[in-house]
Amino acid sequence: MKILYFAWVREKAGVSSEDVSPPAEVTTVGALMDWLGGRGGGYTEAFSDRKMVRVAVNHAHVQADHPIAPGDEVAFFPPVTGG
Amino acid sequence: MAIRVQLEDFDVGAELERLAAGNHGIGGVALFVGLVRDMAGGETIGAMELEHYPGMTETELERIDAEARRRWPLEETLIIHRHGRLEPGERIVLAAAASAHRQAAFEACHFIMDFLKTRAPFWKKEETPGGGQWVDARSTDDTAASRWSEKERAAE
Numbered sequence: 014m015k016i017l018y019f020a021w022v023r024e025k026a027g028v029s030s031e032d033v034s035p036p037a038e039v040t041t042v043g044a045l046m047d048w049l050g051g052r053g054g055g056y057t058e059a060f061s062d063r064k065m066v067r068v069a070v071n072h073a074h075v076q077a078d079h080p081i082a083p084g085d086e087v088a089f090f091p092p093v094t095g096g
Numbered sequence: 097m098a099i100r101v102q103l104e105d106f107d108v109g110a111e112l113e114r115l116a117a118g119n120h121g122i123g124g125v126a127l128f129v130g131l132v133r134d135m136a137g138g139e140t141i142g143a144m145e146l147e148h149y150p151g152m153t154e155t156e157l158e159r160i161d162a163e164a165r166r167r168w169p170l171e172e173t174l175i176i177h178r179h180g181r182l183e184p185g186e187r188i189v190l191a192a193a194a195s196a197h198r199q200a201a202f203e204a205c206h207f208i209m210d211f212l213k214t215r216a217p218f219w220k221k222e223e224t225p226g227g228g229q230w231v232d233a234r235s236t237d238d239t240a241a242s243r244w245s246e247k248e249r250a251a252e
Contacts, residue, residue, distance in 0.1 A: 020147055020219035021230045072152035074215065088149060088217075092233030095146070095177060095218025096130055096189050096209060 014083055016049065018059065019090035022066060025059035026089075034083075042068050043077035045087065059089070067092055097165070099157045100176045101148065105187060115172050115192055122171045126205035127192040134184035136231070142223040144231075146179045146188070149217035153177070160211045164193065167207065168200040175208060177218065207244055214241040 014033055018026045039048050046068075050060030060066060068075055069088045081087060100106075108129060116122050134141050157175050164173060172194040182188060191212065193204035220231040 017149070019149055019217065020221070069149070069152055069217070072149075072155045074156075088152065090149070090217060091219060091230065093214065093217050094220045094231040094233050095148070095216045096213040 014081070015086045017086065017088040019088065021091055022059050022089045025055050027055040040080055041077065042070065042075060042079045042081055042087065045081055046077070046089070049089075065091055097161065097172065098174050099154055099161060100174075101150075101153050101157070102176065102178055103180045105178070106176050106190060108187070108190065111174060111176070111190060112192070115174055115194055119171055119194075121196055122194045123196045124198040124201045125172075125192055125194040126198070126201035127190065128205050128209050129187055130189040130209075132182045132184050132186045132188055136222055136224075139222075139224045139226070139229075141184060142225075143181055143183045144223065145181050145221045145228075147219045147221065148177075148179045152217050156216045157212070160208055160215060163211070164204045164208050168193070168195065168204040170195050170200060170204055173204070173208070175212070177212070177216065179218070210237070210240045210244060213237040 015030065016033055017030045018028065023029050035045060035048050039045050046060050046063060050057050066089050070079055070081060071086055112125060112127060116125055132144055161173050161175060164170065170193055174192040176190040178188055191205055191208040193201045193208065195201040214237050222229050222231060
């Protein structure tokens, strides 16, 4: 599973992308955030205020209860500020 | 019906010319251009860095474009969004909608910008005297976008 981070979520995590293999019980975006953030350091900081982190799975905005599967591209970022 | 995400500037006149060329069914074009300001929240902005999510940005802009075309009878649409480092006064974004009549053009252009603001994966970091600062999303942008669904519900 490919994970991408953008803007301040990327700065806090300390990486812009990584390949991960979460355990089988991690089946939703919310559970993935818990698992990624549970690794400590910058990851914990990146996910410390979950209300401020938005998620996209395979280029589409989703909510925390959205299912995830191996092979998905999951991106975490702050609310968007384009335009 | 074109989407472009690019580093370089764009020529508004040339884009407008190209959009309407050869289609005399177009009675009006509404066009919005967003610029970088030199002030935000009382702080001086030296420049801004626009980060985006390559791949999803194009997908999301195409979704917004398709939704605008579904809602209004549009002859042509164009969305251009720049990324990278931009200085005050530079153009950031262009949204254009062309239709037989002005109402559809005005409304579709407005809709595209409101949805782009809340859906397209761009993030602005401003360079201020105190250092780099990520721009916070504004709740007024969510309100502006939600207006379109209320309008649709009210019409039903």
